[in-house]
Amino acid sequence: MMTTHDERHYKTGGDPRTLADFIALRAEMNKLSHPARPDINWPYAEQLARSLLEHHGADLQTVAWYTLARARLGGLAGIHEGLSLMESLLAHQGKNLWPQALPARTEIFRTLSKRLRQVIRTLS
Numbered sequence: 113m114m115t116t117h118d119e120r121h122y123k124t125g126g127d128p129r130t131l132a133d134f135i136a137l138r139a140e141m142n143k144l145s146h147p148a149r150p151d152i153n154w155p156y157a158e159q160l161a162r163s164l165l166e167h168h169g170a171d172l173q174t175v176a177w178y179t180l181a182r183a184r185l186g187g188l189a190g191i192h193e194g195l196s197l198m199e200s201l202l203a204h205q206g207k208n209l210w211p212q213a214l215p216a217r218t219e220i221f222r223t224l225s226k227r228l229r230q231v232i233r234t235l236s
Contacts, residue, residue, distance in 0.1 A: 122165050122166075122169060122170040122201065123169040123170070124169050124170055124171075124205050124208040124209060124210075125164070125165075125168040125169025125170055125171045125174075125210065126168075126169070126171070126210055127171075127210050127211075128164060128168055128171050128173070128174060128210070131164065131168055133160045133163050133164050133167075133168070134160075134164055134168075134174065136160055137157060137160040137161060137164065137174070137177055140152050140153060140156065140157045140160070141157065141177050141180075144227065152184075154181050154184045154185050155185065157177065157180075157181040158178065158181035158182065158185060161174050161175075161177050161178035161181055162178070165178065170201050170205065170209060171209055171210040171211075172198075172209045172210065172211060172217060172220050173210075173211070173220055175194070175197060175198050175201060175209075176198070176220050176221075176223070176224040178194055178197070179191070179193075179194025179195060179197070179198060179224060179228070180194070180224065180227050180228065180231070181194075182194040183227075183228055183231045184231060187231075187235055188232075188235065191228060191231070191232075
C-alpha cells in the first residue's frame, strides 16, 4: 500500500486507453455494471492502477479507479488515501491530466462519487 502521495512522484500521463494495464483495469471496473455482477479482483485492480501511475503517469480515470480500489480494500482510510492523491494531482497538475474535456472529467467524478457512496454504505 502506498502511504504517501506527493504529486511530484507521478508525472502526468497522456491518454492511457491503448495500454495493456489500462485495458485490464477497465475490464475489472466494467464488472461493476455487468448484469451477472462477477467478482472484482480488487488487489489486482489496485496493482494495475499503481503500475499505470508509476510507469505511464497520472491520469484522472486511473486515479479514480485507484481511489475506488483503495476504498474497497482499505475502507475510510483507503478513501482518504485515494482522494488525497486526486486532490494533490488536481491542485498541482490539473490542467495537464487526461482527459481534459470537461464532460469526460464530470463523468469520471460522477461515477466515482456514486461508487464511493456504495462503499461507504457497506461500512456503516
